[in-house]
Amino acid sequence: MASLVTHLCATLFLLPVGLRRHYSSSSLYLKSPSLFRSKTWYLSDPKWKNLDLYILTVALPIASFSLIFLFFSITTGHTTYRFSFLHQSLLLFLYWVLAILFALRDSIDPVVIFDNFLFVFGGILFFVEYYFIGEGTSGLVGEVVYGLCGDLSLVCGFCCLYLAIRPGAFFAEFCLCCGLVLKGTWFLQAGLCLYTDFFGFKGCHKIEVLPESGNVELKCDLEEDGLRGVALVNLLFVGHAIVVFLVSVGFFGLLSRNTNLRHGEASGPLLAGLDSEIALMRALPEFEVE
Structure with a gap:
């Protein structure tokens, strides 16, 4: 990673994808848990609701050619x-x-492109990302920051491979969603820590990699300063993980509550009518006896 801009772009890619996936998969699971099957991408109708996917198909090649x-x-x-x-x-x-x-998933024969293959392909890409992430960086703090990003890539990769085998495993889907969201927030945190003065590490300073390039790396003068920075980075990561997990669980709870309320509203009048019919049936024998 080169600068704060690249980290911000990664956040803008990952965070919406993770949040949308969490909403779509949770909604589908709550409708019928026994029939739940994870999908590589939850396409919606009308097609304008898939705007985020179309934006990715345009933005990713632009970013790729920019790096070239x-x-x-x-x-x-x-x-x-x-x-x-x-x-x-x-x-x-x-x-x-x-x-x-x-x-192209829905416009091509499912036999040609099926979700299991796409999950395996996605898992392999996460493993490749783990191998490449943090390449070209130096310094103890920077290595730890990108090492945590790589660990999240491994988690997402294993979730994809597991979903390729067991597409009905919602816990793997939930972990994948949380991993994507956490990667998005952590990339932003990494950019703020390593490339701005917003988060300062005592005894550490930023060194410009190339003259007038804007790309900097964090260097610590003493080993103690580096270890202190590592401890702070780990603490920040734990905080991010806790917040993302609690927000994800809370969001799932809200969706579950809304689903139950909709079911309750649909079944409430029917139950009321059924109760009234039962009451009338119980009253009829008494009327005949009289």
């Missing part, structure tokens, strides 16, 4: 740092291919 341009424009600096742009560009291109397959 940076790769060719940078002629100085460490080779690993330079090639990190090429690897990130390749990863974004593969995600774009996956988004195209999502968009």
